Amino acid sequence: MTDLASYNFAYLDEQTKRMIRRAILKAIAIPGYQVPFASREMPMPYGWGTGGVQVTASIVGPDDVLKVIDQGADDTTNAVSIRAFFQKVASVAVTTHTKDATIIQTRHRIPEEKLAANQVLVYQVPIPEPLRFLEPRETETRKMHALEEYGLMHVKLYEDIAHNGRISKTYAYPVKVAGRYVMDPSPTPKFDNPKMHMSDALQLFGAGREKRIYAVPPYTEVVSLDFDDYPFEIQRFGKPCALCGAEEVYLDEVILDDKGGRMFVCSDTDHCEDRRAHGHAGEMLAPNQEAAE
Amino acid sequence: MYVAVKGGEAAIANAHRLLADRRRGNRSLPAIGIDQIVAQLALAVDRVMAEASLYDRTLAALAVRQSRGDMIEAIFLLRAYRTTLPRFGYSKPVDTARMKIERRVSATYKDLPGGQLLGPTFDYTHRLLDPSLLTDEAVEEPTLREAETGRVMRVSEILAQEGLIEGDGEMPEDHEIGDLTREPMEFPMTRDLRLQALARGDEGFLLALGYSTQRGYGRNHPFTGEIRIGEVDVEFDVPELGFAVSLGTIQVTECQMVNQFKGSSKAPPQFTRGYGLVFGQSERKAMSMSLVDRALRAEELGEDITAPAQDEEFVISHADNVQSTGFVEHLKLPHYVDFQAELDLVRRMRNEFEANRIGGDDTIKEAAE
Numbered sequence: 001m002t003d004l005a006s007y008n009f010a011y012l013d014e015q016t017k018r019m020i021r022r023a024i025l026k027a028i029a030i031p032g033y034q035v036p037f038a039s040r041e042m043p044m045p046y047g048w049g050t051g052g053v054q055v056t057a058s059i060v061g062p063d064d065v066l067k068v069i070d071q072g073a074d075d076t077t078n079a080v081s082i083r084a085f086f087q088k089v090a091s092v093a094v095t096t097h098t099k100d101a102t103i104i105q106t107r108h109r110i111p112e113e114k115l116a117a118n119q120v121l122v123y124q125v126p127i128p129e130p131l132r133f134l135e136p137r138e139t140e141t142r143k144m145h146a147l148e149e150y151g152l153m154h155v156k157l158y159e160d161i162a163h164n165g166r167i168s169k170t171y172a173y174p175v176k177v178a179g180r181y182v183m184d185p186s187p188t189p190k191f192d193n194p195k196m197h198m199s200d201a202l203q204l205f206g207a208g209r210e211k212r213i214y215a216v217p218p219y220t221e222v223v224s225l226d227f228d229d230y231p232f233e234i235q236r237f238g239k240p241c242a243l244c245g246a247e248e249v250y251l252d253e254v255i256l257d258d259k260g261g262r263m264f265v266c267s268d269t270d271h272c273e274d275r276r277a278h279g280h281a282g283e284m285l286a287p288n289q290e291a292a293e
Numbered sequence: 294m295y296v297a298v299k300g301g302e303a304a305i306a307n308a309h310r311l312l313a314d315r316r317r318g319n320r321s322l323p324a325i326g327i328d329q330i331v332a333q334l335a336l337a338v339d340r341v342m343a344e345a346s347l348y349d350r351t352l353a354a355l356a357v358r359q360s361r362g363d364m365i366e367a368i369f370l371l372r373a374y375r376t377t378l379p380r381f382g383y384s385k386p387v388d389t390a391r392m393k394i395e396r397r398v399s400a401t402y403k404d405l406p407g408g409q410l411l412g413p414t415f416d417y418t419h420r421l422l423d424p425s426l427l428t429d430e431a432v433e434e435p436t437l438r439e440a441e442t443g444r445v446m447r448v449s450e451i452l453a454q455e456g457l458i459e460g461d462g463e464m465p466e467d468h469e470i471g472d473l474t475r476e477p478m479e480f481p482m483t484r485d486l487r488l489q490a491l492a493r494g495d496e497g498f499l500l501a502l503g504y505s506t507q508r509g510y511g512r513n514h515p516f517t518g519e520i521r522i523g524e525v526d527v528e529f530d531v532p533e534l535g536f537a538v539s540l541g542t543i544q545v546t547e548c549q550m551v552n553q554f555k556g557s558s559k560a561p562p563q564f565t566r567g568y569g570l571v572f573g574q575s576e577r578k579a580m581s582m583s584l585v586d587r588a589l590r591a592e593e594l595g596e597d598i599t600a601p602a603q604d605e606e607f608v609i610s611h612a613d614n615v616q617s618t619g620f621v622e623h624l625k626l627p628h629y630v631d632f633q634a635e636l637d638l639v640r641r642m643r644n645e646f647e648a649n650r651i652g653g654d655d656t657i658k659e660a661a662e
Contacts, residue, residue, distance in 0.1 A: 007377065013377070036479065037477055038477050039477070041369075041372045041373045041375070041376040041615065043373045045615075045619030045622060045623065046615065046616045046619030047619040047623030048619060048626065050619075070626070071627050071628075072630060075302075076301060077301045077305060077627075078627075080301040081305060084302070107626075108630045108631060126620070137606055138606060138610075139480050139606065164642060165642075165645065168638060170631070170634035170637070171630070171631040171634045171635075172631075187628075187631050188630075189630055189631060189633070189634040190634070191634070209616050211477040211478065250630070250633075251633070252630070253633055267633075
């Protein structure tokens with residue numbers, strides 16, 4: 001019972017890590033293809049990032065610097081919990097600065113800062129199968145991928161346009177990787193889709209409960225599905241960030257009072273703090289600073 | 294004005310401290326002991342062992358205590374520990390015919406070799422709350438008989454003598470028994486993997502599915518051939534020794550369902566089997582498992598697949614309560630980035646809708662054309 005307290009570096013045993021690394025290598029070799037792997041029970045619940053945690057645990061080394069974000073923020077409770085887990089089981093250095101990290105584990109966002117060639121972005125994926133909502137059976141969807149039979153997805157997008165006048169998928173917007181596999185980018189807002197295209201960084205996707213790993217190698221084409229007359233568009237916000245004044249970034253809506261008051265602030269907290277540190281100020285911050293002076 | 298939501302770390306630490314306090318409860322009462330849980334909440338411990346697929350009463354009781362009696366949480370705790378254990382190898386199949394039987398009932402024969410043994414059962418108790426259990430009243434010693442040492446014939450063997458029941462399931466010669474904790478699941482599955490998934494499947498889920506087959510959703514006319522509960526030897530082949538050594542005994546519940554079968558293009562009219570085997574004493578689970586096992590054999594036996602319980606991908610994908618609870622409960626994690634995207638879309642669609650209603654414009658129709 002006393003050895004309960006001691007775990008291997010980064011929690012997983014070396015055999016398991018090797019099994020996962022093999023799956024990762026296969027995933028890199030076949031961009032966008034979902035590689036089945038023998039996902040382990042982790043000490044956090046399925047659906048809370050076990051896939052991402054297993055991928056990170058398999059690639060993290062003692063020299064790595066880890067950043068964990070959830071909804072773009074470093075201080076969201078689940079990001080805090082996962083970061084604390086790796087500090088505990090791998091004594092790994094952690095950071096909140098996108099630039100300083102070698103591995104970034106994320107849920108639902110890609111950092112605003114452009115990623116570099118020495119960085120790996122690890123996505124937590126709940127449902128890896130982009131066709132799942134069109135066809136619930138794994139036996140069927142695997143066949144559809146094998147035959148490159150993606151007509152159903154295009155029909156779905158077309159129906160969206162017919163019913164709503166636009167493609168109404170706002171997150172987990174399907175992409176085609178390297179001209180072959182249709183892939184779920186995980187539930188990131190479609191705003192982040194263009195960042196996946198020809199990225200300098202390696203992108204790894206882990207789905208623990210569904211037991212799948214997939215990857216987008218660096219400098220790989222990632223194209224969001226669309227039609228010639230209905231081209232893919234990202235979300236645009238009418239206003240800049242209320243704190244740092246950033247434009248062309250993804251914003252969270254913060255409710256300020258019960259009278260409909262609200263503000264829009266950067267979802268990427270590190271990006272926002274960094275800009276503020278460099279003297280940028282949005283409309284909510286500026287008057288406060290003046291008042292302080 | 295805007296307060297950044299910092300302090301996740303302190304909030305988590307404080308929440309866990311409060312949890313520890315609530316778990317301990319009133320400090321003037323003695324803390325509940327692990328051995329008390331093992332002895333007096335034995336069936337809770339058995340369920341945790343079964344669905345965590347780890348046979349260790351002490352650790353299961355620890356998990357029950359740590360989870361404040363939340364069974365699925367306890368199962369999860371034990372599973373997460375199990376996954377870190379090294380794998381030495383695989384035991385030989387346990388021989389349940391040689392079980393040291395404590396309970397054994399058959400619903401198909403009035404009397405049979407080995408007899409009917411009721412054992413410690415809730416059956417035939419009247420479900421009246423017992424006030425004597427409010428206090429610690431003395432409990433009578435049980436009457437016990439000498440344990441049978443020999444082999445006790447299975448009901449399926451009696452039927453097999455007449456050739457009325459299909460053979461015991463056999464895998465092809467070169468088939469290696471799978472291990473669903475080491476290999477990713479793939480559909481369609483072989484029966485060995487399916488039974489593994491059912492053995493660790495959620496009792497409530499299997500109960501509901503088994504019940505649904507009785508109510509006509511994939512009916513398979515079951516009879517309880519027999520249920521037996523008792524201790525079996527676990528043997529392990531040690532390559533260096535060249536023979537199997539006993540590692541000890543475990544308590545299991547086995548259920549063999551005998552199902553009517555009118556025959557199909559693939560098989561003659563005969564009785565067929567549904568099988569259930571569970572760690573510890575859990576008749577409900579073993580019976581449910583055998584009903585579902587039989588229902589999932591629909592394709593193999595050439596039956597029409599019409600009901601949820603016969604649908605392998607549906608049943609196996611959703612039987613694991615650790616997976617289910619994780620994914621259902623992850624909905625409480627923040628989703629505000631995606632929600633923001635949806636908000637934006639609904640607002641824009643709403644504006645268009647209002648504009649159309651006022652202007653009588655039909656841009657949406659045009660778009661569809």
